[in-house]
Amino acid sequence: MLEENLKVVKTKIDQALQRAPKGKNVTLVAVTKSVTSARAKELVELGVVDLAENRAENLLEKQHQLQDQHELTWHLIGTLQTRKIKDIINDIDYFHALDRLKTAKEIQKRSKKVIKCFVQVNVSGETTKQGISLDGVKEFIEDLEKFDKIQVVGLMTMAPLGEPPETIRKYFRQLADKQKDIAELNLPYAPCTELSMGMSNDFEIAVEEGATFVRIGTSLFENHDEEGEHK
Ligand SMILES: *Cc1c(COP(=O)(O)O)cnc(C)c1O
Numbered sequence: 001m002l003e004e005n006l007k008v009v010k011t012k013i014d015q016a017l018q019r020a021p022k023g024k025n026v027t028l029v030a031v032t033k034s035v036t037s038a039r040a041k042e043l044v045e046l047g048v049v050d051l052a053e054n055r056a057e058n059l060l061e062k063q064h065q066l067q068d069q070h071e072l073t074w075h076l077i078g079t080l081q082t083r084k085i086k087d088i089i090n091d092i093d094y095f096h097a098l099d100r101l102k103t104a105k106e107i108q109k110r111s112k113k114v115i116k117c118f119v120q121v122n123v124s125g126e127t128t129k130q131g132i133s134l135d136g137v138k139e140f141i142e143d144l145e146k147f148d149k150i151q152v153v154g155l156m157t158m159a160p161l162g163e164p165p166e167t168i169r170k171y172f173r174q175l176a177d178k179q180k181d182i183a184e185l186n187l188p189y190a191p192c193t194e195l196s197m198g199m200s201n202d203f204e205i206a207v208e209e210g211a212t213f214v215r216i217g218t219s220l221f222e223n224h225d226e227e228g229e230h231k
Pocket residue numbers: 031033054077078158199200201215216217218219
């Protein structure tokens with residue numbers, strides 16, 4: 001089941017890449033937040049090396065359980081409470097949800113290495129969503145210059161649930177445009193070449209619009225027999 005799901009997801013990514021801007025490469029980040037470490041390990045054994053959790057303690061637990069697996073890349077994709085930063089920051093490779101200077105300051109204080117960060121952007125303007133507004137991204141990133149433990153590798157967003165595909169596409173395109181604007185500033189600490197966008201419901205649209213990291217959970221781990229066909 002897992003192997004088949006993985007194959008389907010990879011094929012869809014490859015097909016979407018044919019319709020995407022040229023020269024893009026997509027990293028499949030497997031979101032393991034809803035499964036056990038044993039399930040995550042099965043996926044690793046199928047060759048997936050990028051794993052993500054949205055909570056610090058769960059990431060550390062998975063990491064502990066999978067410590068015999070070499071060469072894994074760990075992504076934290078959820079907001080990080082300031083007081084938890086010291087417990088996790090030196091154990092992750094990518095942080096996808098940077099949206100506050102307070103967080104940046106604490107990362108600077110606690111990190112022993114440069115952390116690859118995505119600035120999270122609230123493109124849709126939904127009040128329930130985390131992230132910097134599109135208009136505020138440039139200023140926020142300029143303010144990050146003083147933190148030499150932070151490298152802004154790109155921008156991240158979550159599209160709202162239940163919107164029609166054309167609306168979701170519009171949000172992804174707006175994020176991609178913003179990413180290009182920032183990249184053109186040529187800031188040494190903020191190359192901003194990457195786009196973390198696309199989840200189970202919308203990753204094909206995201207890839208078509210230039211995503212370089214897709215974060216996928218449900219489509220990999222769901223059981224078709226129990227839950228019915230997933231669109
Ligand atoms: C849970 C989660 C995902 C994965 O969502 P699926 O719909 O299960 O693929 C991606 N990104 C973030 C930030 C998440 O919290």
